[in-house]
Amino acid sequence: MRLTTRGQCRLCGQTFNKAQMTRHIKSCLAKRGLGSNMLLLVQDRSGLFWVYVTADASIALLSVDWALRNLWLECCGHMSAFSDISVMYLEHPESGLPGMGSTELGMDVSLKKAMQSAETLKYEYDFGSTTQLTIRRLAENVSPVNDENLAVLARNDLPQINCLVCEKPATILMVEDWEPEPYCEACWSDSDERMTLPVINSPRMGVCGYDGPSVEP
Ligand SMILES: [Zn+2]
Numbered sequence: 001m002r003l004t005t006r007g008q009c010r011l012c013g014q015t016f017n018k019a020q021m022t023r024h025i026k027s028c029l030a031k032r033g034l035g036s037n038m039l040l041l042v043q044d045r046s047g048l049f050w051v052y053v054t055a056d057a058s059i060a061l062l063s064v065d066w067a068l069r070n071l072w073l074e075c076c077g078h079m080s081a082f083s084d085i086s087v088m089y090l091e092h093p094e095s096g097l098p099g100m101g102s103t104e105l106g107m108d109v110s111l112k113k114a115m116q117s118a119e120t121l122k123y124e125y126d127f128g129s130t131t132q133l134t135i136r137r138l139a140e141n142v143s144p145v146n147d148e149n150l151a152v153l154a155r156n157d158l159p160q161i162n163c164l165v166c167e168k169p170a171t172i173l174m175v176e177d178w179e180p181e182p183y184c185e186a187c188w189s190d191s192d193e194r195m196t197l198p199v200i201n202s203p204r205m206g207v208c209g210y211d212g213p214s215v216e217p
């Protein structure tokens, strides 16, 4: 995999890497004036997968959870949680799960409230084969770009993953071994009926049974 991914700003059509995009999208969005939305950057631990969204600050964390599941995560209805250093937000708080000393609250808390004193929230999907994301607030009082509560402003292009055999772009991941092995259609022979998952633009690619689809809000 390449170490960085690029993506297109959907407000103006220009392409940037993530470091450039943070600067760019703030200024591109500022041209639209003020509003009551937040600009958020959500990314995975590798930094290859990222999405810039504007979100209505009054929506509940549950709506963000739902959007992230549709975009990147949902495989078999695993549990998820948002957290900062002292609070953990769960769909069903006080359920005796991994709180580890944190105060547990419900996901009915608004984004604005949850991010009042925390610039960054951690988000975890699936407490077994966990996909961990960070949600960083880049700006407040920005304009919404459409009528939706949440809108994607930019998103990474699919990282380049090459076929182990011919080095052309891979579409299939063989996931039976510890490290998923990528193949293209031409080089893949399914004579052994081995377990595969599709190459897909998500930080959960190759994990558990994740096979998309990736649906944007
Ligand atoms: Zn732009």
Ligand SMILES: [Zn+2]
Binding pocket: 075, 076, 077, 078, 208, 209, 210
């Ligand atoms: Zn799963």
Ligand SMILES: [Zn+2]
Binding pocket: 163, 164, 165, 166, 167, 168, 183, 184, 185, 186, 187, 188
């Ligand atoms: Zn190949």
